[in-house]
Amino acid sequence: GQQLNQSPQSMFIQEGEDVSMNCTSSSIFNTWLWYKQDPGEGPVLLIALYKAGELTSNGRLTAQFGITRKDSFLNISASIPSDVGIYFCAGCSKGAQKLVFGQGTRLTINP
């Protein structure tokens, strides 16, 4: 079945630093999504990507749909304490009934 490899698994950074994380798939995806989960809450959609090569921003967050359609990247610029949480990538191929999720990147920020 389809698998997603998300890296890194965890990050420990200083406030103000930029963050980069990525996901790679064993197969081609038509949709890439990035979610953030705060402790004790459900994941919330940050950015959705629907076209190869697409670059989309949401405030300090920028995500890209890889040109090969097998990867995606999320960057966070100038991190702040409220960026702490778990970030999940997710993707699916055309006609799929469900998303495939990455294992998550846990972001910790030292003030």
Place this chain on the structure above:
Amino acid sequence: DGGITQSPKYLFRKEGQNVTLSCEQNLNHDAMYWYRQDPGQGLRLIYYSQIVNDFQKGDIAEGYSVSREKKESFPLTVTSAQKNPTAFYLCASRDRDYGYTFGSGTRLTVV
């Protein structure tokens, strides 16, 4: 505002008891999903439903059951056959562009 409501937020179960977790959505989404999340782990799919009166097993369906009698509702029953039910349970529904909206979760603890 549209969204997904999970209840209760916290649930305690005695050994050998069945418990039912509620999930209601008013987003008019056809597809709904149940995930299990263990501490520090990713999301594992339990069951999903594409349409009323139909549902499919996910990756870890053993010890769980669901029903989908109404479009708005997708309750999950954790049966006594589930040997390690303590976890965080998340319900989601899906829009036409594959974006999932998640509920705020139910934390189940066996006492």
